[in-house]
Amino acid sequence: MLYGHGDDGYRYDRQIIADFSTNVWYGGEPVGLKEYVFGRWSQVNRYPEVVAESLREKIARHHQISAGQVLVCSGTTESIYLVAQLFTGKRTTIVTPSFSEYEDACQLFDHEITYLNWQDALEIPRLKTDLVFICSPNNPTGLLFQDLQYWLKLNPQCLFAVDEAFIDFTWERNSVISLMKKFPNLLIMRSLTKTYAIPGLRLGYVLAHKDIFSQLIRIKQPWTVNAMALAAGDFIFDHFESIQPPVSQLLEDKRTFVQELSKIEALQIYKSDTHFFLGRTMVRNAAQLKEYLVEKHGLLIRDACNFRGLTRQHFRLATQSPESNEKIVNALREWQKLYY
Known part of the structure; x- marks a missing residue:
C-alpha cells in the first residue's frame, strides 16, 4: 500500500x-547526530558499502551475535519484502490487525495467505504455514505478544518473522532476541527510524539464523542503504547508551x-x-x-x-x-x- x-x-x-x-x-534525532551525518557528506561522492558491512559488524557486537546473522536494510519495509521474496509461493500466516506491508509483500510474491486474529493467535495454535508475520508491540494496537517461545517450539517447521520496530517504546523492552540461540525458526526485524526519529533516512536490520541470513543475502539488492543512513547507524551504535529517548x-x-x-x-x-x-x-x-x-x-x-x-x-x-x-x-x- x-x-x-x-x-x-x-x-x-x-x-x-x-x-x-x-x-x-x-x-527529534539525538543531539549530535545531524552534525555527524553532515560531516560525512563527502561520502556521497562514492558508492556506499554494498551490504553495509561495517555497520553490520557494529550491530552484531551490540547484540553479541555473529555478523553472519545481521542484515542491514533500508528500513523495516525492505526487510519485510526480502522475507516475503525468500518465501515466494509459500503459505503464510499474518496475525491481524497489523501493518499492511506484510500482506502487500506476500501478495506481490504469490503467497497463500491465512489471516489469524490477534486473540486467536494468543491461543498458540498449531500452524500449517511456512511463514508467520507478527508485530510485537503490534502496529496499530500497541500490544506485546506473549508466549512466543511456546509457539516457536510448537511449530518448528515455520519461520516466525517478528517485527520489533517499537520494542524500545515499552516499559521492559523485552526483545525476543535471546530466543534466537534456541530457535533457528525465529527472525527479528528491527527499525532504527522510530526511536531515533530518522524515518526519512530509512534504516533497519534483520537478525536471523546464519542459514536464513545466507539465503536472504543472495536475493538482497546492493547499495540499498545510502551513505547518510550508514553514517546515522554508525553514530547510533557508537553513542548508544547516551542517546536513548x-x-x-x-x-x-x-x-x-x-x-x-x-x-x-x-x-x-x-x-x-x-x-x-x-x-x-x-x-x-x-x-x-x-x-x-x-x-x-x-x-x-x-x-x-x-x-x-x-x-x-x-x-x-x-x-x-x-x-x-x-x-x-x-x-x-x-x-x-x-x-x-
Missing part, C-alpha cells in the same frame, strides 16, 4: 501543529493522556503496551474525525480503517508532548459537544 499510512500531513494545505499519526519519537517519561505521559481521553464519552480507548494506541469514535467515523481535527485544530491522527479487522470508526494516536496531548484532548471534547 503506497498510500494510507500515517504522517500524511503533506496532503493538507493547513499547517499541522502536532502529528499524532506517526509512531516516531516526537523529540526518555521512554519512561513518555509512557508516564501516555498514561495521563489515556486517562484524560477515557473521560470523553464519545470515544473508546484501547489498552496498549507502548506509547501509541487505538481509539474508536462513537459518532460519525474516523475519516471525518481526522478531517475535523486537521481543518479546525491543525492536529493529525491516523485513520485506522484500512487495517484488516478494524472498522471505519477506528483511529490511532501516538503520545506527543504534554502540551500537544492537551490540545487534542480539548479538540476531542469539542468534537463530542458537536456530534455526540
